[in-house]
Amino acid sequence: MVERSMIAEKDKWDLTNIFKSVEEWKKCVDEITGALKDFEAFRGKLSEPKGLSKCLELKYELDRKVKLVLLYSSLKSDEDTRIGENQALRGQFMQLMAMYNAAISFIDPELIEIGEDLMKLATEDGLEIYKQYFDDILRGKKHTLDADKEELLAKMSEITSSASNIFGMINNADMVFEDVIDKDGNKHKLTHSSAAVHLKSEDRILRESANTNMLKEYEVRKNTIGQSFIENLKKDRILANIRNYNSSIEMKLSEDNIPLDVYTNLLDTIEANRESLYRLTDIRKKVLEVDELYTYDIMVSLVKDSDSDINYEDAVKTVLESLKPLGEEYCKKAKEGFESRWVDVYENIGKRSGAYSFSVPGVHPYILMNFNDSIHDMFTLTHEMGHAMHSYFTHQTQPQVYSSYTIFLAEIASTVNEAFLYEHLMATTTDPKNRVYLLNERIDNFRNTLFRQVSFAEFEKRAHELAQKGAVTREALNEIFLEINRKEYGPNMKFPENSELGWSRIPHFYRSFYVYQYATGFCASVALVEKIKNEGQLALDAYLNMLKGGSSKYSIDLLKEAGVDLTTKAPIEAAMKNFASLVDELEQELSKI
Numbered sequence: 295m296v297e298r299s300m301i302a303e304k305d306k307w308d309l310t311n312i313f314k315s316v317e318e319w320k321k322c323v324d325e326i327t328g329a330l331k332d333f334e335a336f337r338g339k340l341s342e343p344k345g346l347s348k349c350l351e352l353k354y355e356l357d358r359k360v361k362l363v364l365l366y367s368s369l370k371s372d373e374d375t376r377i378g379e380n381q382a383l384r385g386q387f388m389q390l391m392a393m394y395n396a397a398i399s400f401i402d403p404e405l406i407e408i409g410e411d412l413m414k415l416a417t418e419d420g421l422e423i424y425k426q427y428f429d430d431i432l433r434g435k436k437h438t439l440d441a442d443k444e445e446l447l448a449k450m451s452e453i454t455s456s457a458s459n460i461f462g463m464i465n466n467a468d469m470v471f472e473d474v475i476d477k478d479g480n481k482h483k484l485t486h487s488s489a490a491v492h493l494k495s496e497d498r499i500l501r502e503s504a505n506t507n508m509l510k511e512y513e514v515r516k517n518t519i520g521q522s523f524i525e526n527l528k529k530d531r532i533l534a535n536i537r538n539y540n541s542s543i544e545m546k547l548s549e550d551n552i553p554l555d556v557y558t559n560l561l562d563t564i565e566a567n568r569e570s571l572y573r574l575t576d577i578r579k580k581v582l583e584v585d586e587l588y589t590y591d592i593m594v595s596l597v598k599d600s601d602s603d604i605n606y607e608d609a610v611k612t613v614l615e616s617l618k619p620l621g622e623e624y625c626k627k628a629k630e631g632f633e634s635r636w637v638d639v640y641e642n643i644g645k646r647s648g649a650y651s652f653s654v655p656g657v658h659p660y661i662l663m664n665f666n667d668s669i670h671d672m673f674t675l676t677h678e679m680g681h682a683m684h685s686y687f688t689h690q691t692q693p694q695v696y697s698s699y700t701i702f703l704a705e706i707a708s709t710v711n712e713a714f715l716y717e718h719l720m721a722t723t724t725d726p727k728n729r730v731y732l733l734n735e736r737i738d739n740f741r742n743t744l745f746r747q748v749s750f751a752e753f754e755k756r757a758h759e760l761a762q763k764g765a766v767t768r769e770a771l772n773e774i775f776l777e778i779n780r781k782e783y784g785p786n787m788k789f790p791e792n793s794e795l796g797w798s799r800i801p802h803f804y805r806s807f808y809v810y811q812y813a814t815g816f817c818a819s820v821a822l823v824e825k826i827k828n829e830g831q832l833a834l835d836a837y838l839n840m841l842k843g844g845s846s847k848y849s850i851d852l853l854k855e856a857g858v859d860l861t862t863k864a865p866i867e868a869a870m871k872n873f874a875s876l877v878d879e880l881e882q883e884l885s886k887i
């Protein structure tokens with residue numbers, strides 16, 4: 295790996311488009327800090343149209359600046375995490391953020407206090423654009439308590455993430471995994487990140503060893519982890535009760551105004567369509583030539599050494615070619631992004647690992663990559679460009695108040711891009727081995743983003759239901775988890791010792807009712823791709839409008855207008871049909887090699 299200074303400018307992102315220098319960044323921080331006291335003048339005056347309009351104007355002007363400050367400090371510190379000076383920028387931002395939040399904290403409670411009259415205010419000059427924002431605030435009224443009770447809750451909020459923090463310490467700091475052993479008897483280190491590598495290995499002894507040693511450590515800590523998760527369930531139950539919700543799930547889904555039907559439809563539809571998944575288990579068993587298929591056999595690729603090389607320039611060309619079905623406007627902007635240094639392409643010493651896209655209004659999107667010349671990386675690249683394009687369209691179209699989209703919509707544009715890259719590669723690849731590789735990647739996408747997350751979502755639902763009844767125990771959680779997993783993989787999958795503890799490894803469970811959105815987003819993207827392919831321009835325009843919508847309407851409505859109604863089973867059924875045809879195709883291609 296090289297030092298950052300050795301990488302060509304054209305392959306690094308251009309932060310001068312945010313601030314010319316760290317000095318300018320600091321100047322902006324001072325400006326914001328200085329302006330915060332101006333909010334005081336509006337306290338208690340928000341029921342007057344003029345005061346309200348001026349206050350919100352200030353709020354969103356500063357919100358824009360705060361986000362630019364955040365963007366710059368984050369990207370700067372990710373370039374080389376060894377540089378203390380850049381890390382310090384992040385610390386300064388956190389301070390600024392706390393001050394900003396404190397300064398604006400009176401606004402929402404005061405608006406809730408105004409109540410229904412808010413909608414009248416929304417008809418006044420300069421306030422029309424806030425109609426959706428006000429509606430969203432009023433939605434919470436029923437669940438907002440008296441000011442003194444809210445203050446008490448706010449004081450308690452510091453400990454609402456205790457369970458999650460404790461789990462984080464056990465999981466990241468305390469756990470030490472026994473070394474794993476490969477087929478030649480060599481030892482390898484086992485960590486959370488190396489586990490994923492070992493489980494993809496063609497060496498079955500190594501895979502089994504990784505799985506065994508990983509779960510063994512969770513077995514040792516089963517009482518502590520079990521209790522920390524149960525405490526987390528309790529916290530949600532208590533909060534839901536205090537805030538007048540019928541259940542934890544209702545409380546969490548209402549944050550983005552998602553109807554409960556969306557959740558239950560997802561679970562029910564997958565429940566009724568499991569044959570293709572079971573077929574996949576059988577195919578895998580045959581291809582790997584094993585007597586029994588175990589859960590540690592599901593991550594290894596069905597074709598050997600097939601992830602052929604592709605350099606960055608060719609990957610960009612291929613991605614742009616694949617995006618053509620998304621129309622000229624989309625492709626032109628994506629091309630411009632690649633050419634004008636939105637992307638930080640290669641690894642360097644100290645650079646943050648992984649990949650992400652980060653965008654705020656007022657400047658173009660940014661993408662962090664660690665591009666390593668593989669097909670897999672090309673998929674990551676188009677995925678992140680999807681996020682970037684979603685942000686770009688939203689920021690071009692929406693005022694600051696609606697300039698961010700919800701998590702519920704966040705993984706749609708990224709997976710739509712991936713689907714089109716997959717389609718493009720399949721259309722231009724004839725070699726059966728390479729086709730199996732691509733099919734396997736796509737099927738893994740379905741497995742990881744849809745089926746796995748639905749299993750997790752069902753586990754969460756049942757765990758919270760048990761907590762609601764006061765009947766949750768560690769043993770009950772184990773039993774549910776194993777039962778759900780057996781349903782996911784079918785009768786021909788074998789579960790090694792301690793598999794029932796799998797749930798205790800998942801940090802996401804501390805963000806209750808979060809993971810189902812991976813699954814709904816993925817189904818929506820499959821449905822949207824079908825629509826764009828079959829219905830052409832109208833469907834495409836509707837899709838682009840959703841990308842331009844930000845949070846100007848509720849997510850579920852933005853999606854409906856794009857032609858996907860997640861309160862019905864149709865989009866999930868469409869995804870299942872698509873999956874079944876992938877499994878068919880996999881079977882056919884495998885017979886050719």
Ligand SMILES: [Zn+2]
Binds near residue numbers: 677681705708
């Ligand atoms: Zn993503």
